[in-house]
């Protein structure tokens with residue numbers, strides 16, 4: 001692509017709608033040239049035309065079905081070889097309708113391909129490229145549902161718990177090597193994801209459903225502040241800190257030579 005005087009090229013997956021198209025809009029207004037990824041090339045092209053006209057940045061459309069191995073590998077290769085890409089927003093995702101018992105194995109498989117396999121493979125390609133160059137930012141879009149098994153969106157929630165863990169783990173491995181990581185955990189947000197999974201936006205409680213513009217503006221503000229985990233709805237960040245502190249308190253107690261006494265397992269007496 002022809003580059004303008006950009007702070008770096010941002011690649012956004014799931015850029016044809018909702019949160020991803022809003023990221024594209026906001027990043028263009030911050031001066032990033034863009035690579036927009038999704039399946040619907042016509043929609044991406046419409047957005048590209050609009051953003052080029054309104055912001056003057058260079059915008060490329062990269063049509064890919066992230067559940068298709070060949071498309072995914074093409075995108076990985078682009079991430080590995082394009083030195084200009086400095087920001088990746090791993091956002092494309094979907095939800096499954098119904099309960100676990102109502103879902104087919106094929107549906108669960110498809111969701112895991114999109115929400116987990118594609119996210120991990122693109123993160124792997126981006127992380128290697130960023131570490132090699134000594135700079136880059138990887139934003140992974142998770143969900144608060146990944147913290148909430150009570151919500152009973154089990155496979156979706158598990159994929160989003162993966163996104164949080166992936167980001168925290170990568171931060172341990174490569175954070176600080178010039179690479180910035182962020183997990184964004186939206187609550188319910190007004191996008192097409194609801195209709196796509198057979199639910200009506202109108203049925204959601206408007207007091208608990210965020211506008212995608214506010215969500216992305218808060219997520220970018222969190223990125224600017226250096227947050228590893230951004231939960232735009234959370235009023236008191238001390239609650240997240242306490243949650244994390246409780247988890248860290250467990251860590252020295254999770255691997256021992258013998259089971260805890262409450263399991264009644266006979267263990268050899270030390271000589």
Ligand code: NAP
Nearest residue numbers: 014016017018019038039040066093143188189191192193
């Ligand atoms: P959305 O409006 O339905 O948009 C989803 C985007 O992902 C679209 O651009 C879609 O484009 C793309 N996509 C879907 N399947 C794809 C595939 N196989 N290959 C490539 N791209 C694909 O959803 P959204 O609400 O913006 O969701 C974005 C992210 O936010 C997701 O990861 C979602 O889990 C997360 N999130 C959303 C909410 C919410 O309430 N909206 C809450 C928490 C987290 P094409 O159809 O053109 O491919």
